[in-house]
Amino acid sequence: KQWYQRRVRGKVVDVIDFTTKKRTLGVTIHEEEAAEAMKMMSEFRLGDYIEITAGPEKGKSGKILSLSLETSRCIVRLPSEEMADLAIICIAKGDKMEYLRQRDSYNEVVPDVFAVPKIEQVDPKSTKTNGGNSSKIKAWLHRDLKVRIVSQEYRKGRYYCKKVDIVDIVDLYTCTCRSESGKLLENVPQEILETVIPKQRGTLVMLLKGEHRGQIAEIEDKDSRGERVVVVTIVDKEAVTASFNEVCQYVGDAVR
Numbered sequence: 001k002q003w004y005q006r007r008v009r010g011k012v013v014d015v016i017d018f019t020t021k022k023r024t025l026g027v028t029i030h031e032e033e034a035a036e037a038m039k040m041m042s043e044f045r046l047g048d049y050i051e052i053t054a055g056p057e058k059g060k061s062g063k064i065l066s067l068s069l070e071t072s073r074c075i076v077r078l079p080s081e082e083m084a085d086l087a088i089i090c091i092a093k094g095d096k097m098e099y100l101r102q103r104d105s106y107n108e109v110v111p112d113v114f115a116v117p118k119i120e121q122v123d124p125k126s127t128k129t130n131g132g133n134s135s136k137i138k139a140w141l142h143r144d145l146k147v148r149i150v151s152q153e154y155r156k157g158r159y160y161c162k163k164v165d166i167v168d169i170v171d172l173y174t175c176t177c178r179s180e181s182g183k184l185l186e187n188v189p190q191e192i193l194e195t196v197i198p199k200q201r202g203t204l205v206m207l208l209k210g211e212h213r214g215q216i217a218e219i220e221d222k223d224s225r226g227e228r229v230v231v232v233t234i235v236d237k238e239a240v241t242a243s244f245n246e247v248c249q250y251v252g253d254a255v256r
Contacts, residue, residue, distance in 0.1 A: 038069075038072065040072075040088050040089060041067065041069060041072060041088055043093070044064060044067060044074070044088070044091075045064070045067075046064055046065070046066065046067065046216075046234055046235045047063065047064060047235045047236075048063070048064045048093070048094075049061060049062070049063055049064075049093075049094040049095060049096045049098075049099045050062050050063070050064060050076065050091040050092060050093060050094040051091065051092050051093070051094035051095075051098075052076070052084075052086065052090060052091055053090055053091060053092050054089075054090040055086065055090050057078065057084055057086075060078055060079065060102065061078075061079060061094050061095070061098050061099035061102050062076035062077060062078050062079075062084065062091070062094070062099065063076065063077045063099060063235075064076055064235075065077055065083070065214050065215045065216065065235055066206075066214075066215070066216040066234070066250075066252070067088075067253065068144065068252045068253045069253040070252065070253050071143075071144075071252070072087060072088045072089070073085060073086060073087055073088060073143075074086055074088055074091065075142075075214050075216075076091070077214060079099060079102035079103035079105070079106050080103075080106045081103075081106075081211075083213065083214035085142075085143060085169075137190075138209065139172035139173055139190065140190070140195075140208040140209070140248075141166060141169055141172070141173070141174075141175045141190050141193075142166065142169070142206060142208075142214075142248075143166055143167065143168065143169060143252070144165070144166065144167075144206075144250055144251050144252030145165070145166045145195075145196075145206060145248045145249065145250060145251070146163055146164070146165050146166075146196045146248070146249040146250075146251050147163070147164060147165075147166060147177070147193040147194065147195060147196055147248065148161060148162070148163050148164075148193065148194050148195075148196050149161070149162055149164060149177075149188070149192055149193060150192060150193065150194050151192035154188075154192050155185075159179065159185070162179065162180070163180065163196055164177035164178060164179050164180070164185060164188075165177060165178045165251055167184070170186075170187060173189060173190040173191070174187055174188065174189055174190070175188050175190070175193075176188065194245075195208070195244060195245060195247065195248035195249075196248060196249045197222065197229060197244050197247065197248075197249065198219055198249045199222070200219070201218075201219050201220065201221070201222075202218050202219060203218070203219045203249065204216055204217070204218060204219075204234075204249070204250040204251075205217055205218075205219060205229075205231055205247045205248060205249055205250050206247065206248055206250040207231070207233070207240065207242060207246065207247055208245075208246050208247060208248060209242075209245075209246045210240075210242075210246065212233060212238075212240055215233045215234070215235060215236075216233070216234045216235075216250055217231035217232055217233045217234060217240065217247070218231060218232050218234065219231055220232050220239065227243055227244040228241060228242065228243055228244070229241070229242055229243075229244070229247055231247060
């Protein structure tokens, strides 16, 4: 881009000419963007504090929990303890103290002394953890998870007990998957999916619930009879015990 001056309504103003940007010969715009993203990927590490520079979360701080070389995206924990899946070009180096300041501001909740406690009747049948779009069922779908289809009705049972990879999230309880043959399966509901627990020690998984939600970890030990695993988080190197419903095999890239 170049700057030049122009007279507008009798005043001289500076104008930016965006049309003068030269493109690299033989390289498409998408290739240039991909190269820029790869360059930025090398500047970040797991556990880094960042500032979000674009999108709905612009201006917020975060902490990197995982990085994907394949998609040039990262999973970031926000000060509100929520997770965000961001393109690497939407973040910049941040400050730990600013992240802690924003986190503390979220925790400063003034209790409403006039509020009447609400008692809910919980249906025992609604305690199922895998699937369902009830408000009592928490959404756990995420890109780059390997899951298993457990419905015999879906696509006439063609994919019953088959493993698929989540490649896109449509909404909280719906996703797009890719089968082992490469076929895209659209609008797959969470209620017909279950988590896949890898057998081999050291395989990557994502924690789906609790204070470590969204973090990538390695399988350390597995108790098939008790349906529990012990994993070690990549960022904090912390050992965590979780049930089979609280972790799922992660097939994305994790920069360790």
